[in-house]
Amino acid sequence: MPLPSDERLIALSNDLLQQFETIFGQHPGFRPAHAKGTLLTGTFTPTPSATTLSRASHLTRSSTPVTVRFSNSTGLPLIPDNDPNASPRGIAIRFHLAEHSHTDIIGHSTDGFPTHTGQEFLEFLRAIAASASATSHPTPVEAYLGSHPAALAFVQAAKPNPSSFARESYFGVTAMRFINKDGASCYGRYRILPEAGNDFLDEAAAAKKTPNYLFDEIAERIAKGPIKFRILAQLADDGDVVDDATIHWPEDRTQLELGTITLTQPVADNAHEQKQIIFDPIPRVDGIEPSDDPLLELRAAVYLISGRRRRSAHEQ
Numbered sequence: 255m256p257l258p259s260d261e262r263l264i265a266l267s268n269d270l271l272q273q274f275e276t277i278f279g280q281h282p283g284f285r286p287a288h289a290k291g292t293l294l295t296g297t298f299t300p301t302p303s304a305t306t307l308s309r310a311s312h313l314t315r316s317s318t319p320v321t322v323r324f325s326n327s328t329g330l331p332l333i334p335d336n337d338p339n340a341s342p343r344g345i346a347i348r349f350h351l352a353e354h355s356h357t358d359i360i361g362h363s364t365d366g367f368p369t370h371t372g373q374e375f376l377e378f379l380r381a382i383a384a385s386a387s388a389t390s391h392p393t394p395v396e397a398y399l400g401s402h403p404a405a406l407a408f409v410q411a412a413k414p415n416p417s418s419f420a421r422e423s424y425f426g427v428t429a430m431r432f433i434n435k436d437g438a439s440c441y442g443r444y445r446i447l448p449e450a451g452n453d454f455l456d457e458a459a460a461a462k463k464t465p466n467y468l469f470d471e472i473a474e475r476i477a478k479g480p481i482k483f484r485i486l487a488q489l490a491d492d493g494d495v496v497d498d499a500t501i502h503w504p505e506d507r508t509q510l511e512l513g514t515i516t517l518t519q520p521v522a523d524n525a526h527e528q529k530q531i532i533f534d535p536i537p538r539v540d541g542i543e544p545s546d547d548p549l550l551e552l553r554a555a556v557y558l559i560s561g562r563r564r565r566s567a568h569e570q
């Protein structure tokens with residue numbers, strides 16, 4: 255995955271990484287966002303209908319090996335799983351197409367994002383950081399939320415604790431453009447839904463859980479049997495906004511089943527492999543193109559810069 259040459263994009267990426275560090279502190283060797291995670295492996299099996307949407311190779315061949323990383327929110331590697339800031343949870347899926355060839359899906363457990371652009375997200379993070387020492391109201395973040403309804407909606411969206419990473423739903427949030435073998439194209443947004451169904455804890459039940467309950471649970475669950483998720487694409491109608499992660503499409507839009515992920519094993523040497531793997535928000539595979547959502551190109555740069563730092567870091 256290449257680093258873009260656009261200097262403004264790189265400068266914004268570095269400013270965003272600096273802001274994460276200001277808020278969460280320095281944790282060399284860990285991600286500045288979604289720091290606490292675990293990797294599992296398995297396979298992806300597409301449905302026959304997936305090829306109507308895209309000619310991408312993992313949707314046309316019978317099965318593809320995958321690596322999946324589940325994570326808590328924030329840049330705190332030790333955040334308790336029942337901390338309210340640990341949501342949204344993350345999922346990152348790597349489809350191993352061939353040696354040195356892969357494509358990824360990244361999603362989180364809230365359907366949406368607080369800002370349309372990376373610059374707005376930087377302003378939001380700066381407002382959060384400035385509010386830590388604020389003594390009067392409105393604090394900078396209260397003022398930001400007062401003037402940015404999409405960010406307020408994201409902050410106020412319910413984010414209950416799941417009983418398991420395997421009982422949570424995840425959303426790709428940014429649209430992709432899918433192209434099939436006849437050249438027909440359609441925009442869609444990923445949804446990754448647990449075969450075991452959603453299951454959430456109320457506040458009292460969450461408060462009684464241990465700080466690692468989700469990571470302990472997923473290790474126990476996979477030791478007993480496979481963990482499955484369905485991958486769907488919510489398809490845009492003509493006229494739907496396809497370049498803004500803050501805008502929802504109506505729930506009655508078609509949801510096409512693309513296939514099933516079956517996870518069977520934890521990754522050996524998990525901490526080392528988490529340090530090495532750098533997920534990419536841009537698909538970079540024939541048959542799936544990024545939309546013009548400005549978050550995609552920026553995040554690809556941010557994750558790559560961050561991942562390279564992580565790989566070269568010596569933990570303290």
Ligand code: HEM
Nearest residue numbers: 285287288323344345346360361362372375427557560561
């Ligand atoms: C301007 C927007 C965003 C910024 C600046 C940002 C920033 C970051 C950073 C710095 C990382 C750590 C990357 C690494 O070190 O490898 C990260 C990881 C992650 N982000 Fe974002 N993010 C943004 C938007 C999103 C959106 C829209 C989603 C939901 C789809 C999302 C979900 C995730 C997940 C799941 C991870 C963990 C990936 C992994 O397991 O390696 N982020 N983000």
